[in-house]
Amino acid sequence: MKRLLALMLGLLLVISLAACAPTGGGAQEEDTELEAQDYNIAVCIPITGTNATYAAYIKNGLEMALANLEKRGGLNGTGGKIILDFYDDNNDPKQGVALAERIVEDDKYLCEIGSFASPVSLAAAPIYNEAKMVQYALTSSNTRYLPIGEYCFSLSTTQDVSTANHADWQINYLGYKTFAVIHSNDDWGNESFDFYQEAIEAEGGTIVAEESYIAGTTNDFTAMLTTLKTVDADALMTFCGEDDLVMMMKQADMLGLDFNWLSSKKCCSATVIDQLGELAEGLYSLNNAPKTKENKVYADYFEEYIKVYPDSETTQKYVDQSYNCMLTVIWAIENGGVDRQSFRDTLASLKDFMGVQGTISFDPDTRKVFNEEYLAQVQDGVWVNIDTN
Amino acid sequence: MFLQQLINGVSLGSVYALTAVGYSLVFSVVGLINMSHAAIYMSGAVCFSMFYNLGGRNVPLLVVFLIALVYAAVAGLTIERLAIRPIREKGDGMIYAILSSIAVKTIIESVCQIVYGTEIRAFPTILAGRYVEVFGARMMAIQFVMLAVTIVIMLALGYFTLKSKMGMGLRSTAQNLRAANLVGVPVNRIVALAFAIGSVLATVAGIFSCMYYQTVQVNIGGVIGQKAFAATVLGGIGSLTGSVVGGFIIGIAEMLTAGYISSSYRNLVAFSILIIVLIFKPSGIFGQAESKKV
Numbered sequence: 001m002k003r004l005l006a007l008m009l010g011l012l013l014v015i016s017l018a019a020c021a022p023t024g025g026g027a028q029e030e031d032t033e034l035e036a037q038d039y040n041i042a043v044c045i046p047i048t049g050t051n052a053t054y055a056a057y058i059k060n061g062l063e064m065a066l067a068n069l070e071k072r073g074g075l076n077g078t079g080g081k082i083i084l085d086f087y088d089d090n091n092d093p094k095q096g097v098a099l100a101e102r103i104v105e106d107d108k109y110l111c112e113i114g115s116f117a118s119p120v121s122l123a124a125a126p127i128y129n130e131a132k133m134v135q136y137a138l139t140s141s142n143t144r145y146l147p148i149g150e151y152c153f154s155l156s157t158t159q160d161v162s163t164a165n166h167a168d169w170q171i172n173y174l175g176y177k178t179f180a181v182i183h184s185n186d187d188w189g190n191e192s193f194d195f196y197q198e199a200i201e202a203e204g205g206t207i208v209a210e211e212s213y214i215a216g217t218t219n220d221f222t223a224m225l226t227t228l229k230t231v232d233a234d235a236l237m238t239f240c241g242e243d244d245l246v247m248m249m250k251q252a253d254m255l256g257l258d259f260n261w262l263s264s265k266k267c268c269s270a271t272v273i274d275q276l277g278e279l280a281e282g283l284y285s286l287n288n289a290p291k292t293k294e295n296k297v298y299a300d301y302f303e304e305y306i307k308v309y310p311d312s313e314t315t316q317k318y319v320d321q322s323y324n325c326m327l328t329v330i331w332a333i334e335n336g337g338v339d340r341q342s343f344r345d346t347l348a349s350l351k352d353f354m355g356v357q358g359t360i361s362f363d364p365d366t367r368k369v370f371n372e373e374y375l376a377q378v379q380d381g382v383w384v385n386i387d388t389n
Numbered sequence: 390m391f392l393q394q395l396i397n398g399v400s401l402g403s404v405y406a407l408t409a410v411g412y413s414l415v416f417s418v419v420g421l422i423n424m425s426h427a428a429i430y431m432s433g434a435v436c437f438s439m440f441y442n443l444g445g446r447n448v449p450l451l452v453v454f455l456i457a458l459v460y461a462a463v464a465g466l467t468i469e470r471l472a473i474r475p476i477r478e479k480g481d482g483m484i485y486a487i488l489s490s491i492a493v494k495t496i497i498e499s500v501c502q503i504v505y506g507t508e509i510r511a512f513p514t515i516l517a518g519r520y521v522e523v524f525g526a527r528m529m530a531i532q533f534v535m536l537a538v539t540i541v542i543m544l545a546l547g548y549f550t551l552k553s554k555m556g557m558g559l560r561s562t563a564q565n566l567r568a569a570n571l572v573g574v575p576v577n578r579i580v581a582l583a584f585a586i587g588s589v590l591a592t593v594a595g596i597f598s599c600m601y602y603q604t605v606q607v608n609i610g611g612v613i614g615q616k617a618f619a620a621t622v623l624g625g626i627g628s629l630t631g632s633v634v635g636g637f638i639i640g641i642a643e644m645l646t647a648g649y650i651s652s653s654y655r656n657l658v659a660f661s662i663l664i665i666v667l668i669f670k671p672s673g674i675f676g677q678a679e680s681k682k683v
Contacts, residue, residue: 050608052507185653213652217612219602222397223647223655230390243509243606250603255393256520256527275511275604 036079039333042103043084044114044124046091050216053243054116054318058138059086061322062113064304069330076334082326089115093123100124104131110333110343111136113325118142119187125152134344138325139318142191146367151344155321155328155360155369159188160195162265162286162373166237167199169375170262173388174284176234178208180259182224182248183239185212192239192264208233215241221248225257235260242267246275253279268376268383269317280378287376289358290385291315297327298356314382315356324355392526394648395641400532400601402640403539407594408617409624409632410546411587417563417627418583421483424490425468426591427614428497429461431607433592434512434599435505436460441513450513457596458589465588468493469581477580494610501607509606512599535597542590543633550629555582563627616643619663625676634674638662 043062045055066082074080087103089096096115103112104127111134115121121137122145128135129149137145141156170176179200183189189212197207209231211224225248228236236259238245245267252259261283263272268285276283291314293299301323305315328350337343348367352359361370374385408430415423437457441448472489516530550556561569562579570576598613599605620639624631639659646658666674 048502052502052608053509053606056507211652213647214656216608217656218643218652219598219604219609219612220397220401220644220647221652222400223394223644224652226390226393226397227648243604246509247602247604254517254529254531254601254603271508275509277511 036074036081037338038081038083039075039110039338040083040085040108041329042087042099042106042109042112044087044089044096044099044103044112044120045116046120047086047088049090049092051091051116051241054139054241055088057316057318058114058116058322060308061319061324062326064301064308064319065323065326065330067304068300069326075330082330082333084113085109089120091115091117091120093120096120096124097127100127100135104128104133109133110338110340111329113138113322113329117186117188118145121145122148122187125149128152131340132344133340134347136325136329136347138321142188143195150348150367153347153362153367155325157265157369157371157373159192163192163195164199165286165373165375166196166262166264167203167205169388170235170237170284171200171203171205173375173386174235176205176260178206178233179235179237179262180209180211180228180231180233181207181237181239182211182213182221182228184215184241184244186215189215189239196237196239213244215244219247220251222251222255225252225255225259229257229259235262237262237264238267239264240267242269242272242275246272249276249279249283265317265373270312270314270383271316273378273381273383277381280381283378285376285383286373287357287383287385288371288373291320291357295354295356297354301356320356324357324360327355328353328360390648392524394644396526396528396532397648398641398644399637400535400640401644402637403535404594404598404601404613404636405617405620405640406539406633406636407542407590407597408613409620409636410543410629411590411594412618412621413624413627413629413632414559414583414587414590416621417629418559419473419477419483419486419562419566419580421473421477421486421490422618422626423468423473423584423587424487424614425472425493425497426490426587427610427617428494428501429464429468429588429610430591430595430598430613430617431610432464432497432501432595433457433461433588434595434605434609435501435607436592437596438510438512438599438605439505446513450515454596457592461588461592462585464497465584465586466581468588469584473584474577474580498607498610505607507607509604512603512605514600514603531597531601535601538593538597539633542593543629546586546629555579559583616640616659619660623663623666623673625673628673628675628677631673631675 045058047055087099089099103109113136116139118140121140125135125148129151134151136153138155140154141159143158143160146152183193209228245263263285265286268287273280291298332343332347335346337346348362348364351361358371375388376383376385411426415421437453440456441453472493473486476486476489519530520527550559558574558579561574562576616639620635621632624635642662643655643659647655
């Protein structure tokens with residue numbers, strides 16, 4: 001009986017193995033097809049803490065791009081996927097460094113995306129560079145970031161370039177001569193102010209008052225605004241996050257303080273308009289090329305965008321930027337960037353790549369990003385790019 | 390400009406005062422620094438905003454306000470019953486109760502982040518655009534309402550603690566919890582009441598603060614929690630009058646610093662005042678020094 005049972009089990013095993021073996025025709029077909037390969041990417045963003053709003057935008061933008069990748073059949077149409085692992089750096093440089101040490105040690109990661117704030121990215125950058133792994137700090141506009149190493153990439157125009165554009169248009173196109181400035185007292189805010197002051201003076205303007213504040217420690221801007229109103233500047237320039245700008249403009253309105261509001265590119269977002277409503281009318285900022293549905297990239301993106309943000313008429317800047325980031329990552333992988341070094345080299349060669357707002361190119365040597373900037377103003381509830389020529 | 394900064398400071402001080410009283414009330418009754426208090430401040434405002442939005446933004450504000458107060462009272466009672474009382478009854482020491490309240494704070498903040506999101510949102514206000522001008526300074530109607538609400542609540546709370554039976558229970562428990570228990574004061578009910586009142590006050594402060602700034606966000610509790618706690622200590626922890634005075638001192642100091650020095654120094658000055666007062670009077674302005682038997 002035992003022998004019979006052993007015989008039957010053996011027979012069953014042979015049949016199972018035979019069923020699992022590939023057929024001759026199938027093997028031949030596989031040779032001619034690209035194999036589906038998945039890639040892992042680590043994303044370090046401030047999921048909690050004062051910048052959690054931006055982390056949510058970044059996460060959504062990356063996932064929207066992946067949803068569109070899936071729709072078109074995966075990487076190179078093979079069904080290959082990009083798997084994102086999200087890590088919370090809590091906007092803390094120490095946390096960013098600790099995560100970087102973990103991520104570079106894990107061979108499964110092709111590259112890292114993030115963080116949101118430059119100080120966190122700056123702190124972690126040497127670790128990624130030493131490990132020869134791309135750190136794609138998509139939102140870093142700090143001029144000290146890219147020179148850290150050849151594995152640093154960002155999609156933000158650096159502050160020296162943006163502030164020069166601000167100064168040029170504010171003085172030569174809008175005709176303002178005197179400026180009051182509010183900026184966050186952090187790495188980004190202070191550096192922006194320094195470049196801005198230099199650019200304003202170079203164009204013949206004057207900064208008559210400057211106020212700084214520590215972001216995340218207050219919701220009350222009434223005292224600063226009351227003081228700045230007394231200097232009677234032509235315009236009030238702000239280098240702050242969009243949440244703070246919303247609060248400032250609402251509080252100024254509540255106290256009856258009129259300003260000609262100017263904002264950094266950081267605040268050129270749909271959120272600012274959504275939250276401020278009519279109060280946003282007339283606000284100036286900087287923007288990239290117009291968003292138009294004739295651009296297929298934008299049209300595809302918008303289709304995903306309204307699933308997450310229903311009833312939106314336009315898209316949010318940070319979601320745009322993270323969507324663009326993932327598009328460039330996909331492009332680099334599909335064009336041979338399948339290991340850490342080749343990924344870096346392919347990404348650095350990006351040229352005239354169509355994103356959601358015009359083309360994107362990297363300078364192969366400095367990795368500075370090139371995308372056009374325009375003076376923009378809120379008109380009838382949307383950001384409108386202005387022809388300054 | 391000075392008068393305008395003073396008005397702004399008094400408005401901010403009202404928010405600190407209302408929040409600080411909640412800290413003080415709980416501390417005076419059970420000797421606990423309730424770290425979840427600031428989370429109730431935030432979640433009460435979030436609750437108000439959620440129900441207002443759920444109702445299509447045309448629900449009467451008073452109705453939503455009452456719903457938020459009910460939420461706050463229930464939250465306060467729940468925290469006391471589930472996170473504080475078991476530790477207190479075991480006699481494990483207040484350090485464990487403080488740790489438990491930190492855990493509660495984290496849970497509330499996480500739930501609000503998940504349910505409500507992290508983005509800044511518009512918050513409905515009252516009497517928008519109405520103001521009176523005094524010597525060139527503008528006092529907005531909402532600032533006046535905040536100040537009035539603070540004063541009325543403080544008077545009502547003072548009357549309640551002095552004249553009502555439950556209020557007397559609160560005072561006797563505050564003096565000596567064990568002795569109050571021995572003479573038949575329902576200590577558990579009194580402690581629960583302190584948590585409920587404290588949470589309601591935090592929610593009132595949160596709602597009026599958000600009405601004033603016309604925005605709400607889930608991170609508002611962190612900022613206010615530190616200042617309100619500083620106001621409580623400055624005024625004398627356990628003293629309701631002290632908390633109110635401490636709130637106004639911190640609020641006005643912050644505004645004058647931001648207006649005349651720099652906003653970056655507002656916390657530095659506010660907390661320096663706290664340290665200076667504590668050096669010369671460790672029990673705070675209105676606090677009573679503990680006497681030691683020798």
